[in-house]
Each structure stands twice: as structure tokens, then as C-alpha cells.
């Protein structure tokens with residue numbers, strides 16, 4: 001195959017013989033026997049500035065014990081100046097048998113403030129220094145709406161904070177690094193994306209990050225994937241002014257706003273139609289979905305010319321989202337439902353025409369725990385990629401980075417093998433390699449309103465190309481899965497190499 005481009009756009013794709021090909025490379029072309037070109041991958045849902053800043057935080061994702069957790073905290077603290085906040089992320093209690101951490105797990109941070117986020121960012125644990133500061137300010141007197149301050153038998157906070165308690169009480173107190181550090185972090189994050197062959201992303205961002213980080217960096221002459229922003233600012237009355245200030249700036253654009261309808265299966269806060277196993281709790285709707293303002297929020301978002309994107313993981317949250325979209329008159333082609341980790345049989349047909357923004361690697365890591373929490377009779381309701389696609393929804397794959405790495409090859413493999421991280425195959429509702437590839441290119445590009453500019457190798461599309469070392473449709477994924485060996489962005493190779 002030979003691909004020719006000019007001024008960053010694909011001109012021609014041809015199947016040519018080797019002797020014909022060499023003459024065509026002059027203007028910019030790919031003609032290599034040893035690489036296989038696919039459209040640059042599109043990640044429909046991640047958190048670019050958050051993940052980029054996270055690259056400098058203490059990484060707890062590999063910890064399999066309390067000892068491992070504490071030794072990483074100690075090592076992280078040793079590398080920080082006195083008094084600086086220690087920020088860590090990535091822990092998962094499932095890795096060490098399920099005990100939830102409390103403030104004492106952070107004692108190795110010493111007398112500096114310390115916070116460690118769970119891998120799903122929906123919970124964090126803080127040390128005594130932060131607890132004392134929060135207590136002084138009266139912030140621990142009662143749970144904030146939509147959040148939980150976990151307490152021990154005596155009623156004292158353990159240091160563990162869930163959902164809004166993590167976001168509202170802790171996040172605003174962590175000092176924000178200066179602009180130069182945030183810009184440098186973003187460039188590091190961007191180079192990681194490019195290394196995975198990702199050339200366009202849908203990023204969940206606060207307006208402040210758009211103004212202070214993404215926009216200034218998008219104006220620099222640096223290689224940057226296309227970044228499509230969905231705004232996380234969601235207090236009513238909605239302030240979508242950043243979307244009025246600009247819609248497109250180079251490779252940066254704003255297309256939507258996000259609301260959260262529920263929490264996560266991991267913390268049993270996803271809103272389910274039936275209770276979790278062993279409790280009478282069904283999780284609960286939160287934010288607009290809880291307050292009865294989801295319809296008004298959707299109307300406000302669509303009136304501003306933006307698309308509503310709703311975090312809905314439990315089957316009850318998905319139903320509430322579909323109900324609200326119907327009531328608000330949001331056409332299915334404008335509706336992006338994030339995660340859709342469970343959906344009832346009755347609601348499946350209602351997904352037709354909507355975007356199901358799903359993360360196959362969540363399935364790989366969450367399946368074992370989720371199956372336990374929901375019971376054997378409901379595992380067939382989990383991660384129904386195949387059923388959702390057959391119902392007529394568009395699958396748009398992503399990673400939710402920093403929750404999992406933005407690695408499309410691993411995601412695709414998980415989607416068609418249905419294999420969880422524990423090695424077991426949860427083989428219901430799978431899709432083919434080709435469908436998974438489409439969901440991580442064309443499907444995600446459609447979801448982000450980038451089609452056919454991105455997610456395609458057709459003439460006229462951006463010359464954004466991922467180069468693989470083998471053909472994903474023909475190779476043996478078990479013996480030797482395809483590897484990204486290069487990336488072309490707008491006709492350039494930002495990580496070096498030759499086309």
C-alpha cells in the first residue's frame with residue numbers, strides 16, 4: 001500500500017508494486033512493506049491535562065500490598081521539597097485483597113499534606129495533615145452533597161473521601177503548579193499519546209485548563225494531536241463562555257459539556273436498577289440526574305450548540321440519561337453516553353443512533369470485581385459492546401486516561417477477546433477485531449465530530465496515520481500482537497523515523 005499526502009492531507013491510497021512505489025515517495029508518502037498503516041487512533045474519552053500532570057505524581061498502580069503502597073509514598077516524599085504536597089494516584093484495593101486505605105497509609109509522607117487518588121479518581125485518601133486542615137475549616141462536619149466522608153466506628157473520618165467529598169473538599173486545596181510546569185507536563189502527555197499512535201482525543205476539561213494550558217500550547221508550533229474538549233464545568237446556571245470565546249483553534253476545539261449521572265461499579269456508587277449483592281443499596285443518581293435538572297441542563301447545553309455527554313455506568317443511570325434526552329428533545333446523534341458499563345435489555349433498543357463512549361480496558365480491569373458486586377445473573381449486562389453495536393449505537397472507544405493507559409492496541413484486544421485482567425474470558429457480547437479497530441478510529445471520530453477529517457485514510461482526510469508492525473486483521477494477536485512502530489501527524493513524523 002502506498003499513501004501519498006500533500007499539505008497534511010491524504011491525496012491518494014494505492015496498492016502498487018514495489019518498483020512503482022519508489023517514485024511516489026517524493027512529496028511525502030508511506031510505502032513500506034514492513035509496516036501496516038491504519039488511521040491514527042482516536043480516543044473518545046480521556047483527561048489530557050489531568051493525566052499529563054499525573055505523570056509527575058507518585059504512581060501507585062503497581063502496588064499489590066500496603067507495604068508496596070507505603071514504600072512508594074516514602075520514596076515520593078523523599079524527592080519533594082519540604083512542605084510541598086505529595087500527590088499520588090492509581091491505587092486499587094482489589095490488588096491487595098480489598099482493604100481500603102486510611103490516613104495512616106500516608107504516614108510516610110511525614111508532615112507534608114498528602115493525597116492519594118484511587119485509580120478511577122472517584123475516591124481519595126488524605127493524610128492527617130490534610131484531615132486536620134479540613135477539620136479546622138469545618139469541612140468534615142457533614143458529607144457534601146453527592147459525596148461521602150468515610151468514618152470509623154467512633155465517627156472519626158478515616159481519611160477516605162468518596163466522589164464529591166474528594167472533588168469538592170480536596171481538589172481545590174491542592175496548589176496548582178505554575179503555567180510553565182503545566183505546559184511542559186502537557187507536552188509530555190502529548191508525546192505519550194503519539195507513542196501509542198493516538199492522533200486525536202476527546203478530553204474532559206475544566207474551562208480553566210482550556211484557557212490556561214490547552215489554548216496556549218495549541219498556539220505553539222509543536223506537534224499536538226487534535227484535542228476535542230468536553231467541558232466539565234457543570235454548575236447551573238451553566239457558564240459555557242469558553243466555548244463562545246473560541247470553537248476551533250488549530251487542532252483544539254470545544255464541542256460539548258459533561259454531566260455525571262452516577263459513580264462507579266468499583267465503589268458501588270453506580271446507579272443500578274437492582275441492589276448490589278449483599279446490600280440493599282442500588283447506588284444512586286448524582287448531580288443533575290439526582291436533582292431533577294438533567295433535562296434543563298441538556299437543553300442549556302444543546303441551546304449553546306454543544307453536545308451533552310453524560311457519565312452513566314449503572315443501568316439505572318443509563319435509563320435516566322435516555323429518559324432525559326427524550327424529554328429534552330436531544331436527537332440521538334447528538335447524545336454521548338460515557339462508559340455505559342451496564343444496560344438493561346429494555347433500554348438496548350433505545351441506544352440506536354446514540355454514541356456509546358466505552359473503554360474496553362475498563363472491562364479488562366473491572367470485570368472480576370463487577371461480576372462479584374452484581375452477581376452471576378447480571379454479568380451478561382456488563383460491557384455489552386456487541387449488543388450495543390447491534391442495537392444501532394455507534395461504539396466510540398477510549399481509555400479514560402489516567403484511569404488506564406491510552407493504549408489502543410490493548411483496548412482493541414480486550415474488546416474482541418473479552419479477556420479480563422485475571423485471565424478469565426468473559427466472553428459475552430464481543431465484537432470483531434475489525435469492529436474494535438473502527439470503534440477506536442472512525443467511531444470515536446464521529447463521536448467527537450471529527451469524521452471524516454480524522455479516523456479515516458480516505459483522500460481529503462488529515463494525514464494522521466498509525467504505523468503498525470503487522471496487519472491487525474491477519475496477525476496472531478496471542479503470539480505477536482501488532483505494535484505501534486510510528487505515527488504520522490498532519491504529514492509529519494513528530495517522533496522521528498521515516499515514512
Ligand SMILES: [Zn+2]
Pocket residue numbers: 045046047204400
Ligand atoms: Zn473520565
